[in-house]
Amino acid sequence: MKKILFLNTIPNKTIVLKNNEELTIVGLITNGWEGIRHLTIKAMGRGAACKCIFFILGTNNSSYSAKIEAIHAAPQTQIKARIRSVLTDKSSCGIEGAWSIEKKASGADTYFAHHTLLLSQGASAKTAPFLEIKTDDVKAGHAASVGKVDGDALFYLLSRGLSEQQARALLVQGFFETELAAIENEKIKDTIRVAVTTFLSKEKHE
């Protein structure tokens, strides 16, 4: 059975997955919060799989801080998280991913990625993708990057006659699009695309 959870924040929550349970969590996050949210995903049953895809659109001076904990406690489990954040103004995003694969979780397949695009001088990001692995029959990886809009790409689009706002919007859309492909629900995809466009036009007016 496949389930999709569509959220507008990173919740303080513990999610437990049983045998062969499959869950996709999609988050479209535009409002920040104070303090650190704590989301835990536990794969307790054999064959459980969880996909987390979070899009963070940081505005104002909001802070988006969370600790996401993933525990592989059974064989053949999968927990994969992909987080993309775009930060403007003085917004800041701090994500700690605490991934652990326990001894009995052979055949675990795990991945954590957090990519951040900084769109303004005052924005800042902190990423700590932690990985603890207690057995060898696993596939594990993580990746993180922090950067700004690619100057060459921007120049190319401007030379093609796009305004700077349009060009930046396109690049940010592209930055999100890579993860959208993994979402099977068209309605959710469209909601996210619209949110990106309105987010960027708001950014321009401020």
Add this chain to the structure above:
Amino acid sequence: MLTQTGDNTAFSFRTKTKSFFTSQKGLNADLIREISRQKSEPEWMLNFRLRAYEIFLTKKMPNWGANLTGIDFDNIHYYVRPQDKAKRSWDDVPPEIKDTFDKLGIPEAERKFLAGTGAQFESEMVYHSLAENLAKQGVIFESTDDGLKNHPELFKKYFGTVVPPGDNKFAALNSAVWSGGSFIYVPKNVHIELPLQAYFRINIENMGQFERTLIIADEGSSIHYVEGCTAPTYSSDSLHSAVVEIIVKKGARVQYTTIQNWSGNVYNLVTKRAMAYENAEMVWLDCNLGSKVTMKYPSIILRERGAKGEIQSLAFASKGQHQDAGGKVIHLAPDTSSTIISKSISKNGGRSTYRGLVKVIKGAKNVKTRVVCDALMLDPASRSDTYPTMDIKEEDVAIAHEATVASIGEDELFYLMSRGLAEEQAATLIVNGFANPIVRQLPMEYAVELNRLLALEMTGSVG
């Protein structure tokens, strides 16, 4: 083709030596005064030591990282002095000590490849030679104790500036009881072509080594320093807690290479840090084998525009060992760049950990950083952890981090075995291939030694 040695005893010999002065076990202010008196140090150094001791007493043990509960500070010799003076000529070195060095292969290495040797035996330099042309160029290469005596002003200006005693508990301990280590000054625009090397050994049971190394590369100069360790086996725990401070001035380049193979009971808790100025380049190449617990994170502070930093580390954790290693880079200026590459291997229940930090402060524009950590796990009992942190306060940056963890592939093993290799040989070959990107950057004779150590570690790993 690989050769099988199968002989682990090669690195676990010990030689009987007579120490002139061995301190009582345990530490107090009187012992620190005694160390300082025996070394006839200036008063500021005694005060520095005593202040550091105060800090040591107030600082808590780190509550993160490896398990350090096995350290009993009261059961350690804090100072051992094998001879009255460090000697310059090889003929003056006592025969037992020479014998130990012979087993390590020092004389050949020194004669054939190296310009100078600072051989650390127990707590102090016993032997120090410096090729004449280096001395002529104004290069200073002495034991840290001699550096303090012979170049007091230069010494005082830089000592403790990169790693202050308050940095952490073990830096404070080292600052209080330090002894030995190397003091190197490379004058402006002098390039030392051959690597300088120092061999370190712990040779008395329960003896701690607290060496202190200070390297200053003046503007436009370059130096490659190599530190290699092979320690004999002991029956009870030993503590090794060094501090290495490096100052890389404008346009200078320093490479600091470590090959370490402590015996399985040594706690190796080292603070290594470099400060890089305008357009300077700092490279840490760190290979950690052996020891019971290693906690070591070579750090680079990129302080002025255009500075570059590189940290490459290789860790091998075997049964009962925890290698908690990594690196830290702090970008304080624009146009600075850094690379961290870490490779770790866990075998037979060993645990290897990468712990790293990349920090970019606001205003450090056009910073580029790449971090790659790869881990290889050889069996289900082993453990591998990765704890990287990226703290970025500036928009105009490009930061990338990636990590992978894998075990030896059945396909790879099968292929090699179908070519006629035994399983152990095949596994060794795969491990060598995994480590090769780091090993090949070592000076040739060290690369050979390290490959041999890896092969030794792999014997008996299969079946």
